[in-house]
Amino acid sequence: MSLGFPAAIAHLPESRQRALLAVGSFLLPILVWCMISYLPFLWHPKVMVEEPGGVGYFQAGMLIDHADFAEQARQMREQGLALPSGIPANPIYLPAPHLVAKAFYTGFTTPPQGRDGVWLHESLWHSIQIIFWGFVISSLFGVPLGILGGTYTVLGRLQEPFIEFFRYLPAPAFGALAVAVLGIYDGPKIAIIVIGTFFQQVLVIANTTRKLEITLIEAARTLGTRGARLITKVVLPGILPDLYRDQRILLGWAWTYLIVAELIGTSSGITWYITQQARYQHFENVYAAIIIIGIIGFGSDLLLARLGRRLFPWDRTQERK
Amino acid sequence: MDALPSYLDQSEAVRARFARIRQREVILEVRGLHKRYQSAQGETEALRDINFKVRRREFVCVIGPSGCGKSTLIRILAGLESHSAGDVLLDDKPVSGPGRDRGMVFQGYSLFPWLTVKKNVMFGPEISGFSHDSAEREARLWLDVVGLSKFADAYPHELSGGMRQRVAIARALVNQPRILLMDEPFGALDAQTRAKMQTHLLEIWRNLDITILFITHDLDEAIYLADRVLVLKAHPGEVQEVIEVPVPRPRLPGQFSSPEFRATKDRLEALIHPAEEDGDLSPALAEDSALQQHMIRFTDVADNVE
CATH class of the missing domain: 3.30.60 (Wheat Germ Agglutinin (Isolectin 2); domain 1)
Known part of the structure; x- marks a missing residue:
């Protein structure tokens, strides 16, 4: 249940109200951060x-x-x-907002230190590639298995107990094993993302598939559809908007495994940048890097959500959000 | 009130018409059909020894109290459920599994939400190998029949409930099935739309070479639409009576109060909601009377509304 808007903004159109509240939801934590940073009597130990x-x-x-x-x-x-x-x-680990804001800029303009140093944007790009390949490989197997498991009861019951078991195994626990099998560079990192995503993916998508209105499948069968075409012509298009939403959520999931994955083998990507900066106590750079991860993740999700509305004009559930 | 004629009395024209129907070939024959399934309470018999024939261009309604297995019956005929014994013959050939020769219209909204109205109707032809162009031609033709040409490019969610069911009818008819199976297709519609849809369906039926088996729980609907009404009883589902509706065609809404109509309805009422005569209450009725006895009064004793 949700109640309406307070009187102060109740007269505005709903889209404006929503935009205002969205801005507010970011401004509030920033305001708290500013108060702690700039008001000496608040904390400053x-x-x-x-x-x-x-x-x-x-x-x-x-x-x-x-x-x-x-x-x-x-x-x-x-x-x-x-x-x-x-x-x-304040302690060194809590830099003021303006320092972090500056670090956003200087992070990208400061040339890398050391022989084999890399620029911040290079670190970021490397991280994005790890996520991308981890998610693609996981989806390549997870999406078909999920759809098949959700469609065919026998297959679902065959695969799901093991997957339920496996998803409780923490992905980082496979780090050393992944290094032993795949070497020290990108292989084990991608593997951790895959292990962290795949098992959830199969279960979530199988569940989504099961929620498809059974009447649609029956209607298609009375119209002469059978076998694999039931999946390609009915199940797949029927669940597509929900599948797309699931994939967005799972992509966010993959992002949360990034830091652990990048610590495995040779540290790389944005994680390498963060640990380097933390070592030199450049915490404003650490915060900037963490916030950049958030911006990339949140931004890509917003883009995908907008794309989804374009792709699935018939999807009613999106209009209510 | 005048004494009603018996529902068995048929005017000359009606009797002649039934005689003509009996001359036509049998499209669908159900012989000794049984349906049993295992449930938590042990084996349940949903349908017992169902026998009937439907002839070409006949309009047959199946009616019965809830739990009589009328939905199970039509789903077996459509091939969506298996049966335990007996035969379902379409043009004298046994059917197994769903097929294009039996079109089905469901009660719930069964249109594919990701397809436009036109693409929904094209689904059948395309799946059976028509080219895109000829499938589209067919779809346009049948959308015209149900009067929805203007909405060809709309999505189902943009249509009203009645329009959606018209699309569902067009989608089933485009396959040119031998028989159209309709499972309470107007059950979810409001009374006004339902009346319109009934008239519309009769109009379609009159102009096409199509045989219709129609499930409903609405007595008026059954009498208004059907040539014959198959009355099922519950626990287990058995054919209680097959009634030849004595109301002459063409049917018009004005006939709802005609003596034939009322006589038929009285008979159906008596079959489906039998009076509590011999104290042998059905479980549903027993529950009803228990409800009435246990009604607690929440208002002041003096505060009467009636």
Whole structure:
């Protein structure tokens, strides 16, 4: 059940209301982040040293716990040395929004470090390829198996118990095995995506296939359709909009396996970038990279959703969303 | 009220017409048909020893209380369900499985939602190997017959319930079946649309070489449409009586109050909703009376609406 809109935006047309709320759903978390970052009284558990004063180990820009800073200041006062000065700050792992925003730009303009370094966009492209091939290979087998399992009861009952069992095995657990079989480069990474996606895919698509109105199949049979043509002429077109939606959800699923997959063998892609930046404590770059993954995933899903409305004009369920 | 004639009395014209029908060849013959299936309560007998014949261009309605197996019967005839014993003969040849020679119109919306109206009708011809062009020609012809030429390129969800059923009829007829099986095709329509559809169906039937077997639970509908009404009884499903409808053709909505019509309806009522005569209540009736006895009053005693 859902209730209507609050009075403040109730007079606007529904599409405007929806757009406003969609923007709001992103602005709210950003607002929280800004408040924590820019309002010193909200959290700021650290002190950033500006003048070390007499404290030997203090350096400008250092982040010190409040208590330690106060203790050092007290000692300096007792010893009659110069007092340190500092301002409240957040821990290094929580950079301010404007730093992350800047990192978006500098991430793409900074040349790679080291001999075999790669640009950020190269890392991203590599990751996208891993996802793409993992998802394509999984779909190549998962979609037909799902449709057949959903159509033919015997096949469904033969394959599903094992698949139900297998889907509980965590895909990353196969990492070492995948490296042993497929080497250290892209092979095992793609394999992890496939293992993480395939088993869910068969079950989800078999379920979707089973939901097809049985009357449609019966009508087609009374019109003279039989055998494989029932699948190609009725089942497949009948479930296509739902199949497409399932695939969108499963693609999102594949994305969530990306980071684990890329840690296997030689670290690569966006994961390599993230771990490198984290090692040097460039957390604004880490956040930027994570947000980029989100933007690519969410953006591609929006595009696919729009494409779906074009592809399936008869699909009523989309109009209600 | 005047005394009604017996439903068995037929005017000269009606009797002559039935005599002519009996001269025609048999299209569909059902011989000793049984249907048993296993359920949680053990073996259930859905249909017991069903026998009847349908002749060319005859309009036969099957009627019966819920649970009498009328849907099971038509699904067996369509080849969508198996039977336990007996024969279903179409043109003297036993049928097995669904086929183009028996068109079917379902109660629910069975149109393919991903195809336009025209493509829905083209489905049958295309699956049986017609070229795209000739399939399209056929589809246009039959859409014209059901009066939906203007909606050829619409999708089913854009049509009203009555229009969808007309498309379903065109889709079944385009295959030029020997018999058209209709499983409560107008059951989901509102009363007004249903009346229109009945008249429309009679119009189609009159102008085509088509034999129709029509399932319904609506007594008026059965009498209005049928030459003969096959009355089933429930638990197990058995033929109770085959009634030759004495209402003359052409049928018009005005005949609903004619003496023949009312006499036939009285007879059907008596067969389907028998009066509680010998205390031997059917389970459904027993449930009904239990419901009435246990009605609890939720309003103030003095607050009467009647």
